[in-house]
Amino acid sequence: MNKKLSPYLKIGRATELSGSDYVIYRALEILPGSLAWITLFLVFYSSYFYPVYTSYFIITFSVYWILKTIYLSVHLRHNFKRVKTNLSINWKERIEHMKYDHIRHLVLLPYFNESEEVVEKSLTALLDAHYDPKKLFVVLASEEKAGKEASDIGKKMEEKYKDIFGAFLLTVHPKNILGEMPGKGSNIAYAAEEARLKILNKLSIKYEDVIVSAFDIDSVAYKDYFNCLTWNFLIHPTPLKVSFQPVPFYNNNIWDAPALSRVAATSSTFWQMIQQERPEKLATFSSHAMSFKALYDINYWQVNMVSEDSRIYWNLFIANDGNYEVVPISYPVSMDANLDVSILKTLVNIYKQHRRWGYGCENIPYIIFNFIKNKNIPFGKKLSATFVQVEGFWSLSTNPLIIFLLGWLPVIIGGTHFNTSVLSYNLPFVTRDLMLMAMLGLIFSAWITLSFLPPRPNGYKKHRTAFMVLQWLLFPINVIIFSAIPGLESQTRLMLGKYMGFWVTPKHRK
Amino acid sequence: MESKPLSKRKRYFYLSVCVIAFFILSPIVAMYATGYRFGDKYEVMKTGGMYIVTQAKDFNVLVDNVPQKSSSIFRRNFLVQDIKPNTYDVKVTKDGFMSWTKKVVVYPEKVNEMYPFNLPETIDMIEIPKTVMSPVFSNGTTTLKKKETENKEFVYVKNLFFATTTKDVLIKNKISNTTSTLDQATSTVSRKKIAIENIANEIFVEWFGDEDSIPLYFCDLDKCLKRMSIYKGENINRSELFLDRNDLVIFSTKDGIYVTETDGRGGRNIQPIVMGDYDFRIDEDGTLYLKKDDKTFYRVDLKS
Numbered sequence: 051m052n053k054k055l056s057p058y059l060k061i062g063r064a065t066e067l068s069g070s071d072y073v074i075y076r077a078l079e080i081l082p083g084s085l086a087w088i089t090l091f092l093v094f095y096s097s098y099f100y101p102v103y104t105s106y107f108i109i110t111f112s113v114y115w116i117l118k119t120i121y122l123s124v125h126l127r128h129n130f131k132r133v134k135t136n137l138s139i140n141w142k143e144r145i146e147h148m149k150y151d152h153i154r155h156l157v158l159l160p161y162f163n164e165s166e167e168v169v170e171k172s173l174t175a176l177l178d179a180h181y182d183p184k185k186l187f188v189v190l191a192s193e194e195k196a197g198k199e200a201s202d203i204g205k206k207m208e209e210k211y212k213d214i215f216g217a218f219l220l221t222v223h224p225k226n227i228l229g230e231m232p233g234k235g236s237n238i239a240y241a242a243e244e245a246r247l248k249i250l251n252k253l254s255i256k257y258e259d260v261i262v263s264a265f266d267i268d269s270v271a272y273k274d275y276f277n278c279l280t281w282n283f284l285i286h287p288t289p290l291k292v293s294f295q296p297v298p299f300y301n302n303n304i305w306d307a308p309a310l311s312r313v314a315a316t317s318s319t320f321w322q323m324i325q326q327e328r329p330e331k332l333a334t335f336s337s338h339a340m341s342f343k344a345l346y347d348i349n350y351w352q353v354n355m356v357s358e359d360s361r362i363y364w365n366l367f368i369a370n371d372g373n374y375e376v377v378p379i380s381y382p383v384s385m386d387a388n389l390d391v392s393i394l395k396t397l398v399n400i401y402k403q404h405r406r407w408g409y410g411c412e413n414i415p416y417i418i419f420n421f422i423k424n425k426n427i428p429f430g431k432k433l434s435a436t437f438v439q440v441e442g443f444w445s446l447s448t449n450p451l452i453i454f455l456l457g458w459l460p461v462i463i464g465g466t467h468f469n470t471s472v473l474s475y476n477l478p479f480v481t482r483d484l485m486l487m488a489m490l491g492l493i494f495s496a497w498i499t500l501s502f503l504p505p506r507p508n509g510y511k512k513h514r515t516a517f518m519v520l521q522w523l524l525f526p527i528n529v530i531i532f533s534a535i536p537g538l539e540s541q542t543r544l545m546l547g548k549y550m551g552f553w554v555t556p557k558h559r560k
Numbered sequence: 561m562e563s564k565p566l567s568k569r570k571r572y573f574y575l576s577v578c579v580i581a582f583f584i585l586s587p588i589v590a591m592y593a594t595g596y597r598f599g600d601k602y603e604v605m606k607t608g609g610m611y612i613v614t615q616a617k618d619f620n621v622l623v624d625n626v627p628q629k630s631s632s633i634f635r636r637n638f639l640v641q642d643i644k645p646n647t648y649d650v651k652v653t654k655d656g657f658m659s660w661t662k663k664v665v666v667y668p669e670k671v672n673e674m675y676p677f678n679l680p681e682t683i684d685m686i687e688i689p690k691t692v693m694s695p696v697f698s699n700g701t702t703t704l705k706k707k708e709t710e711n712k713e714f715v716y717v718k719n720l721f722f723a724t725t726t727k728d729v730l731i732k733n734k735i736s737n738t739t740s741t742l743d744q745a746t747s748t749v750s751r752k753k754i755a756i757e758n759i760a761n762e763i764f765v766e767w768f769g770d771e772d773s774i775p776l777y778f779c780d781l782d783k784c785l786k787r788m789s790i791y792k793g794e795n796i797n798r799s800e801l802f803l804d805r806n807d808l809v810i811f812s813t814k815d816g817i818y819v820t821e822t823d824g825r826g827g828r829n830i831q832p833i834v835m836g837d838y839d840f841r842i843d844e845d846g847t848l849y850l851k852k853d854d855k856t857f858y859r860v861d862l863k864s
Contacts, residue, residue, distance in 0.1 A: 125571075466774060
């Protein structure tokens with residue numbers, strides 16, 4: 051670390067503060083949940099007392115929703131073409147014309163209790179990549195808490211791959227470290243420091259020349275991922291002031307995952323694709339990359355909170371006084387869609403995973419609090435970032451409920467007088483028709499899904515391909531049950547001070 | 561080759577188009593939902609509608625003698641909308657059933673709800689015999705014999721008409737009361753906060769729930785009456801809510817048994833069930849029984 055860090059840079063929750071700082075941070079923790087609940091309460095309240103105005107609001111909101119859908123679809127379409135193009139580019143050839151021999155990739159693969167098959171697939175994917183494995187430093191980051199079985203898998207992988215990559219390090223994150231929350235953040239922060247001491251320092255590698263890819267254990271790099279990442283790193287004027295965000299595909303097991311899991315996973319992919327076209331709204335998500343130097347300067351990931359993937363971006367943004375951004379590389383990495391031994395377990399896992407993602411709202415108090423403390427960040431950037439985050443999480447937990455469930459509320463509780471109005475009769479039909487128009491965009495979604503699908507495995511019948519299209523009829527269910535409700539739950543938990551811990555998504559392969 | 565994100569210029573363009581579209585579309589959709597439509601000369605005008613709930617399938621709805629739609633198993637309710645504010649003749653018909661007609665006033669931005677009723681032209685009255693023949697097996701033989709025994713249904717129906725129960729007393733008390741005392745409303749003459757009273761050959765219906773939830777058939781536009789007279793005649797013996805309908809009243813006079821509606825907008829329909837000096841009872845299962853001359857009882861099948 052060569053930078054004096056703000057004492058507030060690594061706050062995890064209000065209870066770590068005292069006095070007025072505690073009060074402010076706690077109030078900010080209450081903010082996202084209270085906004086969502088006030089919105090939902092107001093919809094009920096106004097539907098009962100002011101059904102006419104509420105109906106106009108719902109109609110206007112539906113128009114807003116459909117236009118927003120169209121607007122975002124334009125972004126999705128553009129990114130779809132960009133990803134297609136990027137997949138067709140020979141990135142190796144591109145970087146051949148550049149000086150890149152000094153660049154090394156540090157790949158962090160944290161795991162907990164995943165199977166040997168899952169761990170090995172990620173390692174073999176690194177070997178399959180069109181990149182010199184000797185320039186890849188692989189850290190397999192295990193947890194002491196995971197026990198002997200996980201440790202044995204690590205040792206087996208180390209034995210098998212230690213001489214193939216430029217370096218291979220098996221780390222074991224100790225359990226029960228005071229002040230740490232068990233989870234990915236604390237594991238990879240430990241692994242990164244171990245890699246610095248045992249690989250980078252030992253080999254005298256400059257930190258500025260190392261690009262860290264923080265993967266999940268199921269992350270499978272596409273062939274040209276490292277070439278593409280290297281190219282983006284090299285052409286950027288300030289590569290130490292940016293993180294790089296690939297597009298998360300969930301193709302590893304997509305043919306085996308149930309329809310709701312596929313829709314949930316692909317919807318996440320689509321959202322990330324849309325955000326790739328709006329880089330000013332983009333924060334790092336899931337598998338992401340950045341320079342080791344930037345990471346080292348802020349002492350790696352936070353170890354005391356859940357959403358380490360997005361928080362690391364905000365850590366860097368604040369530590370660099372707002373002079374930090376995310377570069378969307380529009381190149382995919384593939385991961386697992388939710389899949390467990392039974393459909394019910396899979397559905398529960400989807401819910402829990404989305405609740406964890408929804409708990410990214412813990413960034414809101416963090417960001418605003420640090421914006422208050424840091425006077426060097428331009429006000430415009432503070433305002434913009436705050437609005438994007440607050441609006442984003444508010445939309446996540448309330449908009450689908452308003453659109454798909456509460457649109458009928460004035461008709462149900464608006465009273466006799468309102469129920470005799472033409473407006474009352476038309477409201478359900480108008481909102482339904484607007485939603486159906488918005489749902490037409492799902493045809494486009496289905497088309498994109500098909501074009502990024504891996505080949506249908508042998509023995510899988512053709513109707514499975516048809517299901518990949520028909521699955522999008524489940525979108526309204528998905529957006530309520532696996533997006534709005536878990537989002538609302540996580541915001542409520544934060545609001546009530548019932549802080550969440552890190553939940554490891556089970557990885558299962560058929 | 562598209563390797564850069566969508567340019568800010570393009571994004572602002574798309575955003576601007578969407579924002580403009582929002583400000584144009586929102587009021588248009590809101591006005592459409594409120595009932596605004598283009599008139600014959602492309603002038604913008606407010607329209608209203610009517611909502612007609614038929615009682616079963618295959619009923620035809622006519623507005624000013626123009627056929628609208630017919631009810632089906634899946635669709636008994638019709639919303640006739642986009643109509644100019646005016647008075648319309650609405651008729652609901654079906655072969656073998658009495659017609660229901662009403663003059664319906666359509667107000668701008670309002671929907672008039674109507675619940676037509678159409679009784680069968682010929683009522684299926686099944687006489688309930690006093691006795692029935694029951695099979696009896698003789699001792700030691702397999703010969704089947706029949707013996708005349710008392711009909712349980714006859715006894716049940718007779719009790720409905722003649723038993724002096726607490727219920728009857730309460731009804732009598734209620735009928736003899738000249739002022740509306742809602743707290744005394746009995747379970748028989750009141751249902752779902754609606755009380756029926758027969759005072760000096762005039763039938764009143766009264767709503768004793770809160771004003772916000774008063775049924776629409778107590779109202780004309782925004783004016784609602786919590787108590788209103790629905791029929792005045794001679795020799796009214798008995799009145800009750802009709803079967804499971806809260807907007808229909810069945811009553812008996814010396815001339816016959818009739819059904820009329822609470823909804824007085826555009827004239828009340830009155831349809832006879834049977835002509836003549838009959839009395840009636842509706843049991844807790846909703847079955848209608850008739851009595852003639854104190855000794856003959858009928859079960860009425862009104863299923864359409």
